[in-house]
Each structure stands twice: as C-alpha cells, then as structure tokens.
Amino acid sequence: MAAAVSLRDVHKRFGEVEVLKGVSFEVAPGEVVAIIGRSGSGKSTALRCVNRLETIQSGEIELCGRRVDDPALDLRALRRDVGMVFQSYNLFPHLTVAENITLAPRRVRRTPPAEARRIAEEVLTRVGLSDKIDAYPEQLSGGQQQRVAIARSLAMEPKVMLFDEVTSALDPHLTGEVLKVMETLAKGGMTMLVVTHEMAFARRVADRVIFMHTGKVWETGPGSMLADPQTPELKEFLANGL
C-alpha cells in the first residue's frame, strides 16, 4: 500500500542555516510514528514541512498521494487531509468550544449549523469533554484545551494527524488525559506522526520511532529500539532526557 506520508531527501534551510539535512522517512496508512530527539534537532520543522507551514528547498514530500512540495499545490485540499495539533493548543480565544470546532466545517465544508453542532458533540464525546461544549477556552485547564484542539482537528476528518509536543506545556498530572485520547485515536486506526518527549508513550503506542539528530534521521526502529539504542547519540539522549 502507498505510504500516507513520505519524505525523500528533504532539505530545509532558514536563511543560511540548514535545519533538515536530507530527511527521509515514510508513514504507512494507520501507522503511528513517534519522532524524538533533542530540542533544535528539526522535529517541528519536519512536521511543519509535511503540511506546508514551511516550504522546502529540495527533496520530495508526499501526503495521501499529493505532492506537498509542488508549488502549484492546492493548499486547502492538502489541509483537508491532514490535521495538526500544537504544543500551545492555539484555540481561538474569542470563540466557544463549539465555535472553535464548528468554524472549519462550516466555512470549509459548508456544513449547516445544526449538523456542525452535532459533529462538535460527537468529537467532544470522543475526547471526553461533551459537557464543555459552550465553555470558552480560558475556562478550561491546559489538558482540556488540548483535548478540544484535538477534537477541533478531528471534526474535519483528517486522514493524517500531526502532533507537535502536544503535552509539553502541560503539568504532568494533565498529560495523561491527553495521551489517553491520542492512544484511543491510534487504536482507532488514525495515521499519526507524533513529535514527543514522552518516551513511555513512544514505546507503548508508536509502531515505529524516529530519532532525529542535527537535522537528520539518526536512528529508526520499532518502539523496542528505545530499550536497545544502536547509536551513541540515541544512547546519550535517552540517558539525559531532553
């Protein structure tokens, strides 16, 4: 089966600084791939290239059969296929939870309001927050906001979901509820590319782990590779944490 996401020899520069130095990897449909690595190793950049928040200098990126690096790419079509959740939640503070979730279905897919509301109820149930539908983001805890952000993305029924350190801004006792939602998603067959510092999550939930180091894919393997690192860099990373 064709890969849901594939990167081939991707190079990305910010000015003079090369941040991705020939990154290649694939994510199969339904697969959960965790990206780990030091801060600054290019994890976020790799993710942001996948949904064209960043453009690349050379290489190829494909998502659900669509060439992401094509300058003539239909951006909105791409983004119907791929959802993204950020470290800082990025909920719209002036809108209620329901409005945050229904905005895209109503604007992009022209879903009628009543139907959009039903979708909001449905995705909120999936993240365990159906009672917060009329709250404003500021009335929610960080963990709840992040679950709403996931629900908001789910409402557009993406084929692939990107997660960029979605629990890094959360208190430890709130990360669990978010990780649980992600694990449920993974079990439900969602294709996921997850940048994370949660090693336990990577080991348990991810089908495959990619260790990035200095803008390259340094080591890759099943979750069990974290118990048996092959390169000194991964060994050191796992020993020292972040």
Add this chain to the structure above:
Amino acid sequence: MGGFTLTHFLYLLQATGWTVVLTLLAFVLGCLAGFLVMLARTAQVRWVRGLSGLYVDVVQGTPLLIVLFLIYFGLALFGFELPAIVAAALSLMIYCSAFLGEIWRGCVQSVPRTQTEASECLGLSRWQTLRDVVLPQAMRIATPPTVGFLVQVLKNTSLASVVGFVELTRASQVINNSLFQPFLVFGIAGLLYFALCYPLSRLSRALERKLNGGRRQPA
C-alpha cells in the same frame, strides 16, 4: 459692541451640529479607507506593503492643513471645485486612513501568528482566517485607540474653517468678528468641543481598562 444672545448660542449649537456631521463623515470614510490601508500594509505582496507604507509616511508627515489646501485649492485648478465640506471630508478621510490603517495594522499583527497557522491548518482560506480568527481578536485591541483617535478627528475638523466651512470654529469667528468678545465666544466654543471630546476620551479609557482587566487569551 452688542451682547452675546441666545441667537448667537443657537448659531454655535447649529455649527456644532455641522462639526459632528463632518466628524462622522470623515470618520466613516476614514475607517473604510483605513481598512484598505491596513489590508495593504499586511499584504503578502511586497510592493503592496511598500507602496502603502509610503502612503502612510507621506500622509503622516504632511500637515492636515496642507492636504486640505491641496484638495480645496489645488483640485480647483483642474476644474474640480469641491464644496468646502466635501474637500474637508476628503482631507480628513485621507488623514484618518493613514493613522487608522497604521493603528489597525499594529493590532492585526499583535494577534499571535500561531492563531493564523491553526486556522490555516484547519483549511480556512487566508480571507476566512482574517475575518473569523484575526479581525475579531484585533478589533478588541483596536477599539480603545480607535475611539481615542476619533477625538483627534473631531478637533481637527476645526481646520475646515479656513476653507470657509461653517463648523463650530468658523461660527465662533463669525460671531467674534461682530461682538469682539474673544474670551467669551471662543471660551464657549472650547466648552462645546470639550463636551463632545470628553465623553469619547472617557469611553476610550474605560474600554482600555476593560480590555486589560477582562478576558485574556493564553499565548
């Protein structure tokens, strides 16, 4: 030297009405044009940003009176003899558009970039993102300085007196020319301006307090 009578006062009140009319006209037109300036100042295309930046710099660096003379006397040379109120409204519109455009640009750009990214990741177009995500947030920040700026517009309508438009300042001159009681006449005019401006200033400050004390978004 005659005395200041009720007739004079009513004349001043009527002129105050024209000051308000001119203010509103200038402000509404200025808001529309200012919105376009804001769009141009935040455009993707570089030369659009550059050109609108030049426009803002030129207008902000030119006395309003000069703009008014250019439009009233200058255009007349080319056969466009505009009525004084139209020339004044046009000049004030240009003045408003540059200042409001720049105030609003700041407000729009103060909405975190991550909000735009989140919206675009959901598939919203650039325009939908601006309308549904950025502008509502920018508008909350923009309201206090915009109302504050309205005070400047109101006071600057007095410049229209030099092209003969009878608003409050011109009317006081007319009365004073016959009464020669400058302290009384211009004092009353000043009070009338104050009565219009003060509530606006207070409103602007109250809005700002509410904004700073009220709901705040997380980063």
